[in-house]
Amino acid sequence: MALLEVENIHAYYGNIHALKGLTFHVEQGEIVTLIGSNGAGKTTTLRTITSLMHPRDGKITFEGNDITYTPANKLPSQGVAMVPEGRGIFSKLTVEENLELGAYYRNDPDGIRQDMSNSFDLFPRLKERRTQVAGTLSGGEQQMLAIARALMAKPRLLLLDEPSMGLAPVLVDTVFDTIERINTEGMTVLLVEQNALLALEIADRGYVLQTGEIVLADDAATLKKNPEVQKKYLGVD
Amino acid sequence: MASVPVARRRRFEDFSWVDFIINALRFIIIALVIIGSANTLLSGRFTFEQWVSLFVAGLAQGSIYALIALGYTLVYGILLMINFAHGEVFMSGALTTVFLAHAFDRSGFLNSQPLLAIIILIIFAGLVSMSVALLLERLAYRPLRSAPRLVPLITAIGASFFLQYTFRGFFGSQFRSYPAVDALKGSLEIGTINIPIVQPVVFIAALVLMGGLYWLVERTKLGKAMRAVSEDKEVSRLMGIDIDQIIMFTFAIGGMLAGAAGVINGLFRPQGVNFFMGFVPGIKAFTAAVLGGIGNIRGAMLGGLFLGVIEAVGPNLIFNGLGIPGSNQLKDVIAFTMLVLVLIFRPQGLLGERLTEKKA
Ligand SMILES: Nc1ncnc2c1ncn2[C@@H]1O[C@H](COP(=O)(O)OP(=O)(O)OP(=O)(O)O)[C@@H](O)[C@H]1O
Ligand SMILES: [Mg+2]
Numbered sequence: 001m002a003l004l005e006v007e008n009i010h011a012y013y014g015n016i017h018a019l020k021g022l023t024f025h026v027e028q029g030e031i032v033t034l035i036g037s038n039g040a041g042k043t044t045t046l047r048t049i050t051s052l053m054h055p056r057d058g059k060i061t062f063e064g065n066d067i068t069y070t071p072a073n074k075l076p077s078q079g080v081a082m083v084p085e086g087r088g089i090f091s092k093l094t095v096e097e098n099l100e101l102g103a104y105y106r107n108d109p110d111g112i113r114q115d116m117s118n119s120f121d122l123f124p125r126l127k128e129r130r131t132q133v134a135g136t137l138s139g140g141e142q143q144m145l146a147i148a149r150a151l152m153a154k155p156r157l158l159l160l161d162e163p164s165m166g167l168a169p170v171l172v173d174t175v176f177d178t179i180e181r182i183n184t185e186g187m188t189v190l191l192v193e194q195n196a197l198l199a200l201e202i203a204d205r206g207y208v209l210q211t212g213e214i215v216l217a218d219d220a221a222t223l224k225k226n227p228e229v230q231k232k233y234l235g236v237d
Numbered sequence: 238m239a240s241v242p243v244a245r246r247r248r249f250e251d252f253s254w255v256d257f258i259i260n261a262l263r264f265i266i267i268a269l270v271i272i273g274s275a276n277t278l279l280s281g282r283f284t285f286e287q288w289v290s291l292f293v294a295g296l297a298q299g300s301i302y303a304l305i306a307l308g309y310t311l312v313y314g315i316l317l318m319i320n321f322a323h324g325e326v327f328m329s330g331a332l333t334t335v336f337l338a339h340a341f342d343r344s345g346f347l348n349s350q351p352l353l354a355i356i357i358l359i360i361f362a363g364l365v366s367m368s369v370a371l372l373l374e375r376l377a378y379r380p381l382r383s384a385p386r387l388v389p390l391i392t393a394i395g396a397s398f399f400l401q402y403t404f405r406g407f408f409g410s411q412f413r414s415y416p417a418v419d420a421l422k423g424s425l426e427i428g429t430i431n432i433p434i435v436q437p438v439v440f441i442a443a444l445v446l447m448g449g450l451y452w453l454v455e456r457t458k459l460g461k462a463m464r465a466v467s468e469d470k471e472v473s474r475l476m477g478i479d480i481d482q483i484i485m486f487t488f489a490i491g492g493m494l495a496g497a498a499g500v501i502n503g504l505f506r507p508q509g510v511n512f513f514m515g516f517v518p519g520i521k522a523f524t525a526a527v528l529g530g531i532g533n534i535r536g537a538m539l540g541g542l543f544l545g546v547i548e549a550v551g552p553n554l555i556f557n558g559l560g561i562p563g564s565n566q567l568k569d570v571i572a573f574t575m576l577v578l579v580l581i582f583r584p585q586g587l588l589g590e591r592l593t594e595k596k597a
Contacts, residue, residue, distance in 0.1 A: 052471060076477040088472035090465050097461050104462065105477040153477070 001064055003028045003188055004049070004157055009058030011041075011048050018044045019055065020212040026157065031179070031189040033199040033220065035233055036209035042192040043085050045209070046159050049190075050075055050082050062157065077105040081155035085162055087146040091135030095126055098134050098145055102152030112152070119148040122178070140171035147178065157188050164195045176202055196233035200224045208233070263582060269559065276558030283553060286430045291549045297436040297505060299545015300443030304498035305522030306529070306537040307450060308370075308491030314467040314532040315487045318386065321393035322373055324519015325400035326492050330366030331499025331510045332404055334358050335413045338503070342416035351420040355504070359442075362496035369400065370492025374485060405512040412509035421504060439505045446497055447538050450490065454534060459486060467532070517569070524576040530586025539588065548572055 002025035011019040019041050026032045034042050047053050049060055051072040060068045062080060070078065081102075090098050099119060103112045120127035123144040129137060134145060143163055150158055160179065164172040172195070180202045183189050193199035200206055200220040208216035208229060216223065223229050277283070305327050312320045320326075338358055341347040347354045377396045381389045421435040454460035466473045466483045474480060502518070503510055525544045529536025551571045561567070579586065 050475060052474070072471075072474040073477050073479050076475070082475055084472060084475060088469060088475070090468050090472070092468055093461065093464055097464075100458070101461060101465050101473075101476045101478070104458070149476075 002026060003063060004190065005059075005061045006045075006049065007059045007061075009045075009048055009055040009060065011044055011053060011055045013044075018212050019048065021058070022209075022212070022214060024207050024214060024217065026188060026190050029183075029186065029188055030205065031183050031191060031203045033191045033193055033196075033203040033206045034209055035193055035196040035199055035206060037194065037233070039211070040209040041212040042194075042209055043161055044212075046082060046084075046161050046190075046192055049159065050080065076153040076155070079154075079156035080159065081150040081153040081157075082159040083143075083146045083150045083161060083163060086165070087142050089134045089137070089142045089145055089149075091133065093134055094131050095134055095137070095145060096130045098149050099126075099152050102149035103154075105153065115152055115154070119151065122151075122181075123148055139166050140168070140174065143167060143171070143175055144178070147175070147182075151182070151187075155187070157190065158182070159190045159192075161192045162194060163191070164193060164198065172198065196229070197224075259581065266578065270555055273555035273558035277554050278558075280558070282557065288550070289430050290432060291553065292546060293432050293436050293440075295546035295549025296542060297439040297545070298549065299525075299542040300440050300447075301498050301502050301505065301541075302518065302522045302525045302544050303538045303541025304443050304446060304494045304501070305518060306525040306541045307447070307534065308495045309523050309526040310529070310531055310534060310537040311463075311487050311491045313526070314534075315463065315484055316378070316382075318378070318389050319393065319523070319531075320373070320378075320488075320491075321390065321519075321523075322377075322397040322400060323370075323491065323495060324515035324517075324522070325397050325404075326366045326370045326373070326515070327495040327499050327502075327518060327522075328510070328512065328515030329369040329400060329404060329499075330362035330492075330496025331503055331514065332408060332413075332512065333365045334362040334496075334500055335415055335503060335510050337361055338415050338500075339413075347416060348419045351418050355418070355442075355500070358500045359497045362500045363493035364496070366496025366499065367489045367492035370488040370495070371485060374488040379481070379484075401512050401515075408512065410511055410513075412511045414507055414509040415500075415503035417507075418504060435505055439501050442501055443498070446494060450494065451534070453490070459483075463487060520576075521572050524572050524579075527576060527586055528579050530588040533586065533588050536586055536588035540586070543587075544572060544575065547575065 004026040006022055006024050008021045008023050009019055010017070010021055022041075022045060024032075024034075034045060036042050044053070048055050051067070051070055054069060058068070059066060062078065065078070067075065067078065067080070075081075090101065093101070096116070099116050100112070103115065106112055120130070125141055126145055126148060129141065134142065137145060147160070147163070163175050163179065167175065176198050179189060179191065183202075191199055191203060200223055203220040206218065206220045206223045207214050208223070216226065216229065218226070305323065308323045308326065309320060312318060312323070338347065341354045341358070373396055377392050378389050381392060421438060424431050424433045425437070454463060462473070462478045462483050463486070465476065466478060466480055470480055473483075499510075521544060522541065525540035526537045527540070528544060529538070529540025548568045548571050552567050556567055
């Protein structure tokens with residue numbers, strides 16, 4: 001049984017059929033990437049998994065439990081955390097307060113304090129800025145904060161929606177290194193990206209999404225060599 | 238971000254009659270205020286002691302506005318909605334508690350243990366107002382959460398009438414005065430200045446409540462969740478925050494402060510309470526909230542104090558100097574003129590930020 005199983009989900013925005021029967025899975029310990037161009041339905045997929053919207057049909061199971069209709073605010077305590085598209089930092093709250101909110105469902109002050117100091121070890125830049133209002137952080141620092149905040153929930157599955165968005169190439173590398181490191185320490189990751197090259201670099205497997213349908217599914221290494229993928233998503237002629 | 242230089246450029250290039258008239262108006266108002274004040278001060282019609290007394294009375298009244306204003310601003314911060322029935326939330330606590338206050342008075346408890354008695358009255362009124370606020374949220378506003386913004390606004394006005402006439406049905410329409418508390422009757426003599434004791438007491442009581450709120454919002458987990466929800470509801474849910482619960486807390490806290498304000502107001506002002514008493518303070522507190530920047534907690538506190546002081550000092554200072562007769566009856570004019578002026582010149586309020594795209 002896979003950690004996350006998405007079975008035949010159909011999602012709509014009004015009459016727009018945004019997801020047309022998606023089926024995929026993520027195994028324990030993997031990095032799985034979902035690549036596709038603008039409007040393919042990547043964000044919609046993550047929003048459906050986290051119950052920010054509900055599918056009209058289909059089923060989502062996590063660790064064997066049906067979470068299709070579990071309210072979004074119950075998911076962190078069940079082990080699913082997400083870094084939303086555009087980071088979703090609380091810009092008027094301090095770095096520390098953002099991290100505390102990541103641990104909102106938790107009631108173990110000592111553990112929270114420990115995890116906060118772990119986040120600061122992982123992202124020393126955040127430590128220097130702990131009492132600073134998050135809106136004043138640079139884009140890269142905000143992305144670090146968004147990842148650190150999601151980790152504060154102690155998730156067993158981390159969903160990342162375009163962590164490279166709006167970042168300078170150097171920072172993109174740092175963020176992807178971090179994702180890889182978190183994964184090595186045991187975190188399962190579902191990574192949504194437009195930057196297919198980098199995503200396939202660190203992923204174990206990948207799915208290619210096109211207008212709401214999965215058109216290709218394979219090992220990351222195989223996908224990277226696929227001529228179709230190279231032409232369309234990797235910019236190779 | 239690119240829109241900043243564009244906006245700035247437009248200011249210099251396009252001459253607009255609207256801007257011109259607004260600026261002229263601004264100039265005239267500032268001139269009138271300065272001329273009026275200078276006239277009054279130069280004529281020496283009022284002594285320094287009189288100014289101080291007016292100022293302190295204004296602070297006391299203003300702290301009551303501030304307590305009510307917080308309810309408007311808290312709810313707006315979370316839901317971007319003006320709870321126009323908030324004046325009635327204030328009334329419900331004040332009016333219900335007048336009976337308990339009289340019971341305390343008859344039994345002698347009020348004057349033997351004034352501090353304890355007043356604290357109990359405040360808590361009782363806070364609970365009544367809180368319940369009314371929670372019912373409002375649950376029955377009137379929650380079902381309309383996804384409706385266009387005008388709909389809950391109209392509902393709020395309807396709910397306001399509903400509450401007024403329900404309370405008239407319960408308690409009739411006559412005015413009832415809060416009993417006088419002996420301990421609050423005297424006055425303080427500081428040099429030549431004479432200040433009724435009740436005024437600093439009101440001010441301090443309000444300050445304690447506001448301090449409590451500030452601590453709650455800034456330091457507690459609930460307060461952090463409230464601030465998070467006011468910034469981004471969807472991401473707040475991803476953090477595990479139950480939005481409905483936070484909205485309920487927000488109404489509850491605003492209601493408690495309004496109920497407390499109801500008792501404090503009753504002890505402060507002898508003219509009594511009735512079913513319609515929430516209307517004017519409600520609108521004034523709304524003015525205070527807008528003045529400070531709606532949605533901004535510190536703004537509501539300062540806006541309330543500022544409005545109270547301006548109302549107390551303004552008629553004598555400005556209107557009198559301009560030769561306007563009967564200036565003391567013009568208190569309400571000041572409040573509502575301020576509301577209009579703020580909406581024209583600085584809709585974001587004194588402390589508020591400009592309405593962002595998200596809020597607009
Ligand atoms: N709120 C919405 N209302 C209507 N249609 C929407 C909405 N959000 C997304 N869509 C549509 O659903 C489809 C999938 O959008 P989605 O945001 O999931 O794409 P994406 O793969 O995340 O794209 P991007 O890489 O640009 O983030 C698109 O056609 C989009 O126009
Ligand atoms: Mg997207």
